[in-house]
Amino acid sequence: MDTKRLSSSLEEALSTQMNVELSQSHTYLSYGIWATDKGYGGIGNFLFRHSLEERNHAIKFMQYILNRGGKPTVTALGAPAPDPQSLQNCFNQVFKHEVDNTEKIYNLVNMAMEEKDWATWNFLQWFVKEQIEEETLAMDLIDKLKIAGGDRATDESLFNLDKDLGAAEDDAELARNATSENP
Template structure:
């Protein structure tokens, strides 16, 4: 008896996204290690936490594929790429990576709608919201770095940012959650 509830296209897309989440975890690990090496322990801690979050996303895809009766395909992941040149460059790369990830998530949304796979469409909605949060968080950090001087930020401003990121929550306030009372 066939128990697979995913089409070959959707199974492939979900497996590809699982691999992409693993790749994003490696990117965050690489940047966290770079930040630690530069003495930015707060930034490093923030990025290590996000590496773990990306691994959790990978596991969500893996579990979903299994629970829908399809085959999980573990593929190799690309190297994370070169180290950032600065804190500004680091978070520009983080933002770029998140935008690319959002594009891939949206492609799965489109595919699930085209195939009328409502279970996958429902599953992927969590990631749509998560990507909105990730992009917002990265943009908020880029704004802070811009105020601190961007690529030319001075050590005292970077020190302040580093201290702040040590305790920064891992999620951002989304536009849909804002009210007049709670902007």
């Protein structure tokens, strides 16, 4: 008896997104290494934590595919983008990555809706909420750097920004704590 509860096209698309999340994790890891190497250990730590979060998103996709009787496919990761040229460039890239990822999630939601796969549509709502939080977090990074002075920030303001981001709790609690009972 066939127990697979995903169409082949959705199984493939969800596997692709799992690999996108792994690639995002890889990118944030490389940004964290770059920031730490530049002396921004707090920002590096923040980006390392974000890398782990992206990996956890990949695991969420993997588990869902397996739970629906599918088999996720892991693909090779490409090299991350080149190192940022500045903190401003780094934070702008973080925002761009999140916006691109949001579009990918929306495409999956549309696919699930077109296929009337309501279980997958429901599963993806967690990621819709998460992407709102991810984009907001990225915009906050850009805003904090602007407040610190942007490209003309003083050493003291960058020191404080680095310290604050290193100690910051993850703000995106809503989706991270969501359950089927408490979406």
